[in-house]
Amino acid sequence: MLKLSANLSFLYQELPFLDRFKAAAKDGFKGVEYLFPYEWESSELLSLLNENGLQQVLFNASAGDWAAGEKGLASLSGREQEFRDSIFLALEYATALQCPQIHIMAGLRDETISHSAQLEIYHQNLAFAAEECAKRQVVALIEPINAKDMPGFFLENISMAASVLNIVDHPSLRIQFDMYHIQRTDGDICLQFLANADKIGHIQIANPPHRYEPGNGEINYPYIFNFLKSERYSGWIGCEYKPSTTTSKTLGWAKELLTQ
Numbered sequence: 001m002l003k004l005s006a007n008l009s010f011l012y013q014e015l016p017f018l019d020r021f022k023a024a025a026k027d028g029f030k031g032v033e034y035l036f037p038y039e040w041e042s043s044e045l046l047s048l049l050n051e052n053g054l055q056q057v058l059f060n061a062s063a064g065d066w067a068a069g070e071k072g073l074a075s076l077s078g079r080e081q082e083f084r085d086s087i088f089l090a091l092e093y094a095t096a097l098q099c100p101q102i103h104i105m106a107g108l109r110d111e112t113i114s115h116s117a118q119l120e121i122y123h124q125n126l127a128f129a130a131e132e133c134a135k136r137q138v139v140a141l142i143e144p145i146n147a148k149d150m151p152g153f154f155l156e157n158i159s160m161a162a163s164v165l166n167i168v169d170h171p172s173l174r175i176q177f178d179m180y181h182i183q184r185t186d187g188d189i190c191l192q193f194l195a196n197a198d199k200i201g202h203i204q205i206a207n208p209p210h211r212y213e214p215g216n217g218e219i220n221y222p223y224i225f226n227f228l229k230s231e232r233y234s235g236w237i238g239c240e241y242k243p244s245t246t247t248s249k250t251l252g253w254a255k256e257l258l259t260q
């Protein structure tokens, strides 16, 4: 059976952040994910998870100065210590929240150094992160993000993500396969999934062109869900979409999966 996780940075935005846990549980979600936990104490977040019978599925390591437009630290020259500190902090939260995976964002292309020099930094930082994650039984995830939404993002497509994993070659490093980004960058979602199945740790979903809920856009999600069932995908599927109306009203497509 497919397991859906509510991404609380995208869903239930009609509510204050801490109220979104209860709303997600009420709609039948068993797992939650979101961008960053760091403005709250882990004990407060853990209480909300426990009170609502939810599992923490994923959150991101700090991505640098997000408000100033930074999109991760993992490939940035001169930021190595900050990157390591971000991994240590993420792992403290992951341990406290019993969260099995963290997403590590690559950062933006730095045109002041060569692509290969930036790639080398990325590889080294990911090798460090994967090793630290392994010590805590946490999986480190990397996600290719489409260049239309995030111009200049260093990890630009699924084949680059696969090649990074081949080079870093660590069992605790896997791909966050966000179908919205795959569709906008490469297309061929099912074939891309099959080509990379052994490397995929987490899936996220939304429907182009507007990044709305599965039932509202160009991807045929009923077909995709049957495909994932036939492939026996057993990880979580994060609902990381922008609801086209209030969140609960956008969950018709998920009824069967949320009541199992």
Ligand SMILES: O=C(O)C(=O)[C@@H](O)CO
Pocket: 035, 060, 103, 105, 143, 145, 178, 181, 204, 240
């Ligand atoms: O935007 C996405 O897609 C994500 O998964 C975020 O973690 C990063 O922006």
Ligand SMILES: [Mg+2]
Pocket: 143, 178, 204, 240
């Ligand atoms: Mg995503």
